Amino acid sequence: MDPRNTPGYRLHRALSNLSDIDIDELDPSDRERIDTAVTLLEQVSHLTRPPATEDDGVQVESRYTILE
Secondary structure (H helix, E strand, C coil), rough: CCCHHHHHHHHHHHHHHCCCCCCHHCHHHHHHHHHHHHHHHHHHHHCCCCCCCCCCCCCCCCCCCCCC
């Protein structure tokens, strides 16, 4: 099975592609759309990720801050 056909890979690629966009060059409305898309993809990523265990030792960080 090709790992590129998995939902996790597709989420990772989408987040990666959005992260590569230079948001400083965009209009405020486009920045908001990018932020919204990243937030939604990160939320979906948390839902599809298997539960972490203490033995995993993996920390997930994001360069984006979710504003509430």
